[in-house]
Amino acid sequence: MAAPALHGRVGLLCALLSVVQFSLGENKVLTAVNITWSSLNFKTLLLWKPEPKNYSYTVEIDGDLSERKKVCNRISQTECDLTNWMKNLREMYVARIYSEGPYSEENIDTPPYEISPPFTPYTQTEIGKPRIKNFTQEGKILRVEIEDPLTPIRFANGSFQNIRDIFKDDLEYTLTYWKDQSTGKKWVAAKSNKFDIQIDAGKSYCFFVQATIMSRINNRDGQKSDQVCTGVNRNDLDGLPLESILIIAFGAIAVLMLIIALPVIVYRCRRSKSAATMKENIPPNL
Ligand SMILES: *[C@@H]1O[C@H](CO)[C@@H](O)[C@H](O)[C@H]1NC(C)=O
Ligand SMILES: *[C@@H]1O[C@H](CO)[C@@H](O)[C@H](O)[C@H]1NC(C)=O
Numbered sequence: 001m002a003a004p005a006l007h008g009r010v011g012l013l014c015a016l017l018s019v020v021q022f023s024l025g026e027n028k029v030l031t032a033v034n035i036t037w038s039s040l041n042f043k044t045l046l047l048w049k050p051e052p053k054n055y056s057y058t059v060e061i062d063g064d065l066s067e068r069k070k071v072c073n074r075i076s077q078t079e080c081d082l083t084n085w086m087k088n089l090r091e092m093y094v095a096r097i098y099s100e101g102p103y104s105e106e107n108i109d110t111p112p113y114e115i116s117p118p119f120t121p122y123t124q125t126e127i128g129k130p131r132i133k134n135f136t137q138e139g140k141i142l143r144v145e146i147e148d149p150l151t152p153i154r155f156a157n158g159s160f161q162n163i164r165d166i167f168k169d170d171l172e173y174t175l176t177y178w179k180d181q182s183t184g185k186k187w188v189a190a191k192s193n194k195f196d197i198q199i200d201a202g203k204s205y206c207f208f209v210q211a212t213i214m215s216r217i218n219n220r221d222g223q224k225s226d227q228v229c230t231g232v233n234r235n236d237l238d239g240l241p242l243e244s245i246l247i248i249a250f251g252a253i254a255v256l257m258l259i260i261a262l263p264v265i266v267y268r269c270r271r272s273k274s275a276a277t278m279k280e281n282i283p284p285n286l
């Protein structure tokens with residue numbers, strides 16, 4: 001008689017223990033790990049891990065010249081956009097990521113936190129793809145005009161500043177160019193957004209541009225622009241991206257197949273219809 005009762009109690013205890021363990025596991029507050037900055041043209045996000053379960057994160061930004069500010073309050077995501085709090089672009093910032101359990105009045109201790117690596121927008125933000133605004137090839141001159149990428153940083157009048165407004169003469173562009181279908185590349189660099197280069201007349205040229213921040217020691221080069229070819233003496237199709245060519249080709253094949261198949265289908269339909277009418281004409285008892 002005693003044995004089953006004991007067994008029952010132990011079973012209950014085990015069940016109870018596992019419930020306690022389960023809720024402990026569920027409510028565990030973890031501090032942020034793998035904290036990284038992701039910043040492109042001065043739009044700056046802080047990213048970290050892990051996804052929170054039953055707790056939330058609060059991010060506090062701290063510049064070496066400005067006061068600490070809480071920014072993303074009690075969020076359950078693992079990213080925080082700090083762009084608007086890092087407008088002093090040469091300032092070095094760090095962020096604290098607090099891991100906060102559910103709010104309670106008894107618990108007024110500083111929640112556990114982790115500190116991000118430092119980040120200085122001016123020296124660390126990645127420079128994005130510039131756009132080729134215009135180009136012309138006339139005789140022996142290839143003229144290229146570059147559009148500066150915009151940033152989320154505004155002028156006093158509200159319009160957005162581009163990277164030239166921010167970096168001024170610290171920004172240089174490099175134009176890399178080559179004769180179409182050849183591999184020998186040449187490049188020129190200038191603090192200007194316009195290039196006039198000497199080329200062979202009547203030949204097609206391809207090029208891309210890339211920004212460089214001269215004062216930087218690391219990540220000096222920005223992303224490369226799309227590649228453009230001038231298309232002199234080229235087939236019109238060459239200027240199109242591969243996907244467009246494929247879509248056009250598939251479209252053409254589909255139309256061709258339809259043209260070929262249509263008479264066959266029509267013929268078959270007619271035949272089966274006439275077969276059906278023929279059957280109808282046959283007396284049912286045959
Ligand atoms: C943090 O990064 C390391 C190395 O990349 C990885 O092994 C680890 O799983 C990451 N931690 C989390 C919680 O994602
Ligand atoms: C903990 O989170 C889970 C989902 O992740 C939820 O179902 C559960 O109700 C939460 N528990 C508490 C005590 O908030």
Ligand SMILES: *[C@@H]1O[C@H](CO)[C@@H](O)[C@H](O)[C@H]1NC(C)=O
Nearest residue numbers: 133134135136137143144145
């Ligand atoms: C492109 O440049 C050429 C020559 O510099 C100029 O005549 C033309 O107006 C420009 N086109 C645009 C869209 O700016």
Ligand SMILES: *[C@@H]1O[C@H](CO)[C@@H](O)[C@H](O)[C@H]1NC(C)=O
Nearest residue numbers: 154155156157158159160165
């Ligand atoms: C705003 O100010 C900047 C520089 O002061 C100027 O370049 C820009 O044209 C202005 N924008 C407008 C819309 O007035």
